[in-house]
Amino acid sequence: MMTSQSSPRTLEEALRRLSEDPACIPIAGCTDWMIGARSSGFEIPPLLDLLRVEELRGIRSDGDGLRIGATTTFSDLQQDELVRKSYPVLVQAAGEVGGRQIQNRATLGGNVVNASPAGDSLPVLLALDAEVEVASLEGRRRIPFRDFHTAYRRTALGEGELLTAVILPPAPGFQSFRKVGTRQAQAISKVVVAICAENQEGRWASVRIGAGSVAATPIRLRAAEAVLEGSAVGKATAEAAADAARGEAHPIDDLRSTARYRSWVLGRVVRRMLLS
Numbered sequence: 126m127m128t129s130q131s132s133p134r135t136l137e138e139a140l141r142r143l144s145e146d147p148a149c150i151p152i153a154g155c156t157d158w159m160i161g162a163r164s165s166g167f168e169i170p171p172l173l174d175l176l177r178v179e180e181l182r183g184i185r186s187d188g189d190g191l192r193i194g195a196t197t198t199f200s201d202l203q204q205d206e207l208v209r210k211s212y213p214v215l216v217q218a219a220g221e222v223g224g225r226q227i228q229n230r231a232t233l234g235g236n237v238v239n240a241s242p243a244g245d246s247l248p249v250l251l252a253l254d255a256e257v258e259v260a261s262l263e264g265r266r267r268i269p270f271r272d273f274h275t276a277y278r279r280t281a282l283g284e285g286e287l288l289t290a291v292i293l294p295p296a297p298g299f300q301s302f303r304k305v306g307t308r309q310a311q312a313i314s315k316v317v318v319a320i321c322a323e324n325q326e327g328r329w330a331s332v333r334i335g336a337g338s339v340a341a342t343p344i345r346l347r348a349a350e351a352v353l354e355g356s357a358v359g360k361a362t363a364e365a366a367a368d369a370a371r372g373e374a375h376p377i378d379d380l381r382s383t384a385r386y387r388s389w390v391l392g393r394v395v396r397r398m399l400l401s
């Protein structure tokens with residue numbers, strides 16, 4: 126494999142390189158991109174290595190929320206005090222992305238832009254009602270995370286744009302994450318669910334449920350959310366929400382699972398999470 130690679134130190138340099146050569150591919154941990162490149166055997170295009178761009182890395186407070194640089198790895202997320210304190214749902218998801226070696230290289234931005242419906246962080250960012258920040262030479266814009274994945278493996282990133290950060294709003298009181306896979310580590314999910322909400326004196330409020338591997342893109346389970354909103358916390362509500370969740374998913378049969386199993390397990394997982 127012969128290729129050319131640039132390793133800019135600043136975001137400005139990276140964006141300039143991308144605008145000079147729109148064929149060049151931004152890469153971060155390369156854990157997704159390399160597999161695609163190797164298996165297709167095509168000639169490698171010019172690569173734009175983002176890992177040395179200081180501005181794309183790191184985690185800091187953003188108002189009452191958090192700003193997470195695009196090349197922050199899943200290991201960084203698990204170790205960061207701010208994330209551990211306020212967003213345990215993200216820490217949990219980060220700990221289930223592949224094994225330790227993958228977590229050391231794989232970035233949050235790569236997971237988001239790779240846009241697999243099975244990506245572990247995506248339901249979490251949906252449930253947290255995150256935003257993504259993207260930048261081009263024209264400037265920066267923020268996109269609600271719920272609008273970022275537009276179709277199967279498609280995103281709202283425009284030509285010449287890079288994902289620069291994920292912005293989290295203030296942390297919700299109730300946070301829960303479950304991944305169902307064949308094995309605990311290194312397994313792509315069959316179903317992955319994140320729930321964020323408030324428990325207001327025994328009633329559910331501000332409920333957001335993100336689910337992966339149950340449709341062409343990660344989705345919000347809006348019908349289940351509607352069932353929960355304002356309802357009493359407890360078994361009957363959890364069961365009604367589980368039924369609603371099953372009804373609104375559109376899973377497919379594939380190598381890892383059947384659509385029927387995915388729908389069934391989605392309901393089980395939602396119910397169990399609400400009762401935990």
Ligand SMILES: Cc1cc2nc3c(=O)[nH]c(=O)nc-3n(C[C@H](O)[C@H](O)[C@H](O)COP(=O)(O)OP(=O)(O)OC[C@H]3O[C@@H](n4cnc5c(N)ncnc54)[C@H](O)[C@@H]3O)c2cc1C
Nearest residue numbers: 153154155156157158222223231232235236238244245288
């Ligand atoms: C053995 C193994 C196990 C895995 N297990 C899991 C798992 O359990 N759960 C899971 O969710 N994933 C898993 N993955 C997939 C992968 O590790 C993750 O999706 C990872 O987060 C990708 O991040 P990366 O930095 O390696 O992305 P890269 O491979 O570098 O990039 C992925 C894509 O995003 C683009 N991109 C990256 N960063 C940016 C940016 N800032 N701006 C614009 N475009 C960008 C690239 O051009 C490319 O198209 C696994 C992969 C392997 C090899």
